[in-house]
Amino acid sequence: MRKILITEALAESGVELLRREFEVDVVLGLSPEELLEKIGGYHGLIIRSATQVTAEVIERADNLKAIGRAGIGVDNIDIEAATKRGIIVANAPESNTIAAAEQTLGLMLAVARRIPVADASLKGGEWKRSAFKGVEVSEKTLGLIGLGHVGAIVARGALGMGMRVLAYDPYISEDRMRAMNVARAGSVAEVLESSDFVSLHVPRTPQTMNMIDADALERMRTSAYLINVARGGIVDETALYNALKGGVIAGAALDVFKEEPTTESPLFGLSNVVVTPHLGASTVEAQDRAGVTAAEQVGIALRGLVPTNALNAPVPAGEGAEFVAQFAGLCEALGGLLHQLTDRPGNALRIEYRGEVANFDTRLLDVSAQKGLLSRMVHEPLNFVNTPVLAKERGFKIETSRSSESSDFTSLVTIKLPSAENGGESVVSGTLVGPRMRPRIVDILGYTMDIEPEKHMLFIRNEDQPGMIGRIGAVLGDHRINIGNMAVGRGEPGTRAAMTITVDEPVPDEVLQELLSIPGFNEARAITL
Incomplete structure (x- = not known):
């Protein structure tokens, strides 16, 4: 019987799904050294964001056929090494789209209305209504850099609050944007220059690393806010700190950071910044969906088929x-x-x-x-x-x-x-x-x-x-x-x-x-x- 190793907490329904057909070991909190020792005996591996599947791990994985990521990001998997060894890497791209979109909208409202600092102030024994005057989002322009699954849900929510939505995504047709009631931007620069709120919805790649640097921040309005619930590293955090400190932009809300976990950052000392510890996928529903989807994908791969969410195998896309x-x-x-x-x-x-x-x-x-x-x-x-x-x-x-x-x-x-x-x-x-x-x-x-x-x-x-x-x-x-x-x-x-x-x-x-x-x-x- 083929064996599957699960190294991070997974929905019980996903684990039970696999146990009908495979031998499953749930071993949480493995150190990198322990993972290297154990991985050789397994045909499937399911992880979240903490487990690092490096080239060395893959080299030791003599029997491994599939890696399932219970979530979207795969920065912690060496996909190139996996591909050379013929190991399918699959994720759960739609499992947390609703959760990530809601987190984006929530952070936008939190930073616009200064909710976290007002909460801390009142809990500290102060009643300062005049000190926490915010701004409304209605009648404002939300600029989206990326209009994939999460971006599209954010757009619907923003439109429902009376916002105008402007988006840059070269892979989305103009007709599709028009049907979504979203205006099409010709460049990232146009989004930065024309928006009251800018939200990022792109993966972290060599092309998007530090996409929002000092020059990009200078293009934004002084009254604008930046929101990032996508991936850490897309924003140059030092440049963002300087821009917020110097009044280049009005505020920012971040759920992700270049280095995670992180508990110390100059950004944490600014009152015009709202931060959360990578909670974009942290809902009961999203975690369950991600676990079940990852389990399904690994099971399909171990049966010799191509899972629909395979990242390094050709998967038929679109109509037909x-x-x-x-x-x-x-x-x-x-x-x-x-x-x-x-x-x-x-x-x-x-x-x-x-x-x-x-x-x-x-x-x-x-x-x-x-x-x-x-x-x-x-x-x-x-x-x-x-x-x-x-x-x-x-x-x-x-x-x-x-x-x-x-x-x-x-x-x-x-x-x-x-x-x-x-x-x-x-x-x-x-x-x-x-x-x-x-x-x-x-x-x-x-x-x-x-x-x-x-x-x-x-x-x-x-x-x-x-x-x-x-x-x-x-x-x-x-x-x-x-x-x-x-x-x-x-x-x-x-x-x-x-x-x-x-x-x-x-x-x-x-x-x-x-x-x-x-x-x-x-x-x-x-x-x-």
Whole structure:
């Protein structure tokens, strides 16, 4: 039974979900040294933000297949090291969106109305109503840098309070923003210069580190407030302190910091700053959702599938995602079949998508085909994470083309591979049929077929003459090899023909040689998918 290690508190419902299928150990408070000692025995790891999954941890994780992050941020996971080892990293991106958005709106109101200092003052025995005059948010402009899941919820809340919303996000279309009643900014600078409140909703990357520096703060209005519930490090905290101290901006509210945990900062001594200890996801509901989602993602990965929230594996996105995912098994089978039909295969794979499937994101299918092709060429176990890495290391190239038209099938996938043996090209095609979308191979090396791929298969090329099918049946029967299904393709009558046969067990080499010794049989290949 596969084992999963959970190193931080997780919703009990998530733990129980995993225990139905896996052996689960919940070990809290592990030191880095203890994690290094234990990780080698586990296939799955679930963490929150405190556990550091470094390159050294991954190097020790001999059996690890999946890392689940119960939350959004993955700064504490070395994704590059995980990818090289073929380990899927998945998070729970939508688990805390509502909580983070509510925290953003709450901090905005707290700093605008000076609620924390007024609370502390009254609890200290003072009644100073005039000392804590705040500002209203109604009729003000909220500027959002990033309009993803959290930003969109913040926008709805702000609009509900009578605010105008301006956003910069190059990945969101103008039509989408217009439908949300959000004005589109052309740059970060426009947001900074035009807003009364600026809220950050971007990940921490090399490009966003210290995005809000001294120059950015100088662009903001002197009456403006900065809110950050995204990630620490996006704001230059020294520059922010100087700007607040010098009256460059009116105030700030922070839930995240460059170094966490942190209990000492010059910012903590300013009355125009509201701070909280990274509480964006700290609601009962968000924690439960994050735990269950992380558990589901790791479970899916350990079953050999691609979890929907995988960060380092191709996941179909947007419209048609579920439809496209159904083609993954077919494409892997086509890739494996093609390699075993090609002598001295070249290093370029061409994939053609036709019909309905061509209208969607097919990156998962590209990797599926590569995975099937490379599986017999490399010694490392392949998955959707390390296949592109290993293909690139071997100088393997992939070209794709697509057409929305397909004359014979609703959707058709064709894979082509050059042969260094004769300079030619091997070609196979497949589709999905019926209400259950079953895979079918419909063309092999120019022969029209109709057969469902199976683990063990036999491909024959022969002269088109009577008795050939019976001879194959007799040879296989003599060796007690049971035939599951058969498809026959032919050229002009009396010229060339081919057969694809599914069998219950591998066909030994001596059986292939016996077939080839019979006049009329030109080629016999055992296929294992």
